Amino acid sequence: MGINGGIVKSRRTEIIEAAERLFRDKGYLATTMRDIAAETKLQGGGSLYAHIKGKEDLLWEIATEAIDGFFAAVYPITTQDLPPDQKLREAIIAHIEVISTRLSAAAVYFDEWRHLTQPRRDQFLARRDEYEQLFELLIRAGSQQGVFVVPDERLATLHVLGAMNAVRHWYKPDGRLNAHQLADGIATMLLNGLQGR
């Protein structure tokens, strides 16, 4: 962090943030090292390599950091002493808020990870599975306690994950609804959907 109090971004951080934006806007493969250099006001692609090892390292760093963000936001909720439907509601809101405040990282987490080469690709997927288990456990618990009435527990899990994650495709930070309103609305629709009638 050096002599300043961590307020000034390191060049390395600048580069990662530029890569993140470009990977979301154009996709990983369509983004060139020269694009990233231009965004950080470096003249040629060459200067980047004083700060990072290569293009795929950027992808890896963004992807793993994104997973950490989701875990940090949602895991503590799952350990609270609350009924499963309340925990699921909070978890949904937290998850969507991570997406909407970290849209670029979310794009890498959901879409661009597939350009990781092995063994990182499998490492990533294993950890993402682990995260998604948090939601599956909440849904199975609620279903077994009769709080949820779902056609199929696994299907319900995939449905909840899919509906939450779709937010990345259309959320705009300057839109009509703010991140919390939107997360709350989707949580309401999802929970109603799980509670049958």
Added chain:
Amino acid sequence: MGINGGIVKSRRTEIIEAAERLFRDKGYLATTMRDIAAETKLQGGGSLYAHIKGKEDLLWEIATEAIDGFFAAVYPITTQDLPPDQKLREAIIAHIEVISTRLSAAAVYFDEWRHLTQPRRDQFLARRDEYEQLFELLIRAGSQQGVFVVPDERLATLHVLGAMNAVRHWYKPDGRLNAHQLADGIATMLLNGLQGR
């Protein structure tokens, strides 16, 4: 169609289907013309150009054909004389069945279209918007008639579209649930979600 009754695939059709598969598996940019040639048992990338104009033409053809498939399946449902919740249920099921029976085309429709260059990119988006309006109109009608009780009509539309379309990420044709069971289950959860309590 020539002398045969349309049973034998033309080489051109073979090429398009190979491209579709590869675009889903690896992404448009990661797929090379040589990959496509290899899948159709042509020796070099060169032979492809006797059948198609270029790589982007493949993308365009797949994308527009995919839109036509969605319209053909869902539009007739929207013109039936039924209450909006029943129409929406049928539309959701039809939409998901198109996705699950045309997974490769769906990947292009949802994800790879962004590699179209202008003006095709905007043409595609305009037509996709038009299609999504079918769902928005059903949801607004149901909401105005009090059949649905939703936090926000536009949000509900994006939620329904997002939840349906997420199926492309995890559906496997040889999975535990068949396409109809899965579509039906998701339709049930979505409609319950829109009907509040």
Added chain:
DNA sequence: GTCTATATAATGATAGAC
């Protein structure tokens, strides 16, 4: 129509001066 060979352009990454 299919093949091989190749033109042309762009990429990720490196070398070496400053």
Added chain:
DNA sequence: GTCTATCATTATATAGAC
């Protein structure tokens, strides 16, 4: 650390023989 120049590779697409 940054720059310019460049290498090695790979891509789409074309040319021309068969």
